[in-house]
Amino acid sequence: MVEELPAFRNYNFMMKNKENPSDLMMSDALLTQDELSLRESLKKFVAKKITPLLQEAHRKEEFPKHLVKELGEMGLFGITLKDYGNMNSLSYGLAMQELEKADSAIRSFCSVQNSLVMWPIEEFGSEEQKSRFLPKLATGEFIGCFGLTESDAGSDPVNMKTRVKKVAGGGYELSGSKMWITNGHDAQVGIIWAKNEEQEIVGVLIEKGMKGFTSSKIQGKFSLRISSTAELSFDKVLIPEENILPKAKGIKSPLRCLNEARFGIACGVIGAAETVFHCALDYAKEREIFGKKLASFQLAQAKLVEMSQEISKAKLLAIQLGRLKEQKKLSPIQVSLGKMNNCKMALEAARKARDLLGAYGIVDDFPVMRHLMNLETVNTYEGTEDIHRLIIGREITGHSAFY
Ligand SMILES: Cc1cc2nc3c(=O)[nH]c(=O)nc-3n(C[C@H](O)[C@H](O)[C@H](O)COP(=O)(O)OP(=O)(O)OC[C@H]3O[C@@H](n4cnc5c(N)ncnc54)[C@H](O)[C@@H]3O)c2cc1C
Numbered sequence: 001m002v003e004e005l006p007a008f009r010n011y012n013f014m015m016k017n018k019e020n021p022s023d024l025m026m027s028d029a030l031l032t033q034d035e036l037s038l039r040e041s042l043k044k045f046v047a048k049k050i051t052p053l054l055q056e057a058h059r060k061e062e063f064p065k066h067l068v069k070e071l072g073e074m075g076l077f078g079i080t081l082k083d084y085g086n087m088n089s090l091s092y093g094l095a096m097q098e099l100e101k102a103d104s105a106i107r108s109f110c111s112v113q114n115s116l117v118m119w120p121i122e123e124f125g126s127e128e129q130k131s132r133f134l135p136k137l138a139t140g141e142f143i144g145c146f147g148l149t150e151s152d153a154g155s156d157p158v159n160m161k162t163r164v165k166k167v168a169g170g171g172y173e174l175s176g177s178k179m180w181i182t183n184g185h186d187a188q189v190g191i192i193w194a195k196n197e198e199q200e201i202v203g204v205l206i207e208k209g210m211k212g213f214t215s216s217k218i219q220g221k222f223s224l225r226i227s228s229t230a231e232l233s234f235d236k237v238l239i240p241e242e243n244i245l246p247k248a249k250g251i252k253s254p255l256r257c258l259n260e261a262r263f264g265i266a267c268g269v270i271g272a273a274e275t276v277f278h279c280a281l282d283y284a285k286e287r288e289i290f291g292k293k294l295a296s297f298q299l300a301q302a303k304l305v306e307m308s309q310e311i312s313k314a315k316l317l318a319i320q321l322g323r324l325k326e327q328k329k330l331s332p333i334q335v336s337l338g339k340m341n342n343c344k345m346a347l348e349a350a351r352k353a354r355d356l357l358g359a360y361g362i363v364d365d366f367p368v369m370r371h372l373m374n375l376e377t378v379n380t381y382e383g384t385e386d387i388h389r390l391i392i393g394r395e396i397t398g399h400s401a402f403y
Pocket residue numbers: 112146147148149151152153154155156179180181182183223224229377380381382383384385386387390401402
């Protein structure tokens with residue numbers, strides 16, 4: 001006799017981790033107590049200080065500058081640097097994740113300050129440069145920016161036109177321009193990548209107020225509206241010798257900075273995906289269509305399951321990236337894989353969530369459309385999805401599709 005199976009509809013839940021359907025593989029079990037505590041304190045900080053101001057900041061296309069000092073007080077600048085946060089890599093990733101639950105622009109601000117400004121000063125700077133800039137960047141007294149992209153050189157930064165040349169009487173002269181620079185209009189200090197007379201890429205520390213240095217904020221963005229993005233121009237700006245990063249040489253130097261930031265992005269976007277997923281799940285459980293809850297329809301469930309499945313996988317990927325990084329075993333290919341996979345995952349989650357919310361998905365009473373628009377940028381900056389595909393393709397085939 002066939003044993004009677006429990007009726008599926010009464011089979012009320014094998015899922016032990018029911019309280020968190022965006023972590024089906026229970027990846028939290030892989031985190032240390034310190035990592036969990038950091039995430040918990042940031043969760044409270046984000047809920048109290050950041051989430052309430054997002055709708056207005058997004059409408060006004062304005063970065064809430066008063067937050068910068070508070071982010072500094074929370075220890076969010078210089079997180080992994082020995083003399084500052086001194087935390088492990090995954091803690092940095094988890095911090096980026098909590099911030100990006102709110103908005104990719106807030107995470108972008110912290111990514112730039114940490115990975116693209118403080119990290120290169122620590123890595124390539126002189127002792128004098130470190131003591132001049134790092135303490136002020138750590139508290140938020142100084143905002144930093146990173147200028148690599150130009151209007152005609154994005155995916156191909158080696159093609160840059162910005163030049164730095166030695167001048168009689170000492171120092172250098174910087175000429176050219178940079179485009180799409182996060183925090184560029186507000187920054188007190190920026191790392192500008194330029195070619196010298198030997199056609200070698202070098203890093204220059206530019207400071208607000210230097211003669212010939214101007215910036216203009218790019219208006220009218222549909223994406224990352226809360227982030228301040230700028231075009232920078234350098235008209236024969238006189239740069240003292242002590243503002244050249246002594247240990248930065250060649251394209252590898254800015255690419256190493258990008259690798260640091262890409263790791264933070266691979267972790268951060270999971271936060272955006274979780275926000276849109278939970279919003280769509282709550283909505284689908286409440287919304288009644290054809291006399292039934294939206295969540296009870298199979299097509300709606302398919303979308304929610306795919307989001308949950310991909311977020312759960314992305315978390316495991318991010319944790320492994322973090323652990324490899326802590327062991328100094330993380331390769332640029334692995335970072336590319338993480339950035340490409342997790343950005344695509346988050347963008348697709350946001351598109352599905354937007355769809356599930358129907359018309360409500362396009363208004364800013366819900367965070368979904370804002371995240372969706374932001375993630376279009378996040379999928380593009382720091383190496384577009386296809387550029388990462390080509391980087392990995394070059395590695396696994398031995399053929400470069402670039403040149
Ligand atoms: C809001 C925002 C903030 C940013 N912040 C910064 C910053 O702080 N600092 C900074 O330096 N830059 C920043 N960027 C610039 C960003 O990194 C570049 O936009 C990005 O690298 C892509 O360059 P691009 O826009 O010139 O596109 P392009 O390089 O012109 O690419 C256009 C398209 O061509 C594709 N493509 C490129 N090469 C190939 C190829 N070989 N084969 C097939 N397809 C290819 C790309 O995938 C893309 O789809 C920011 C951008 C944005 C939007």
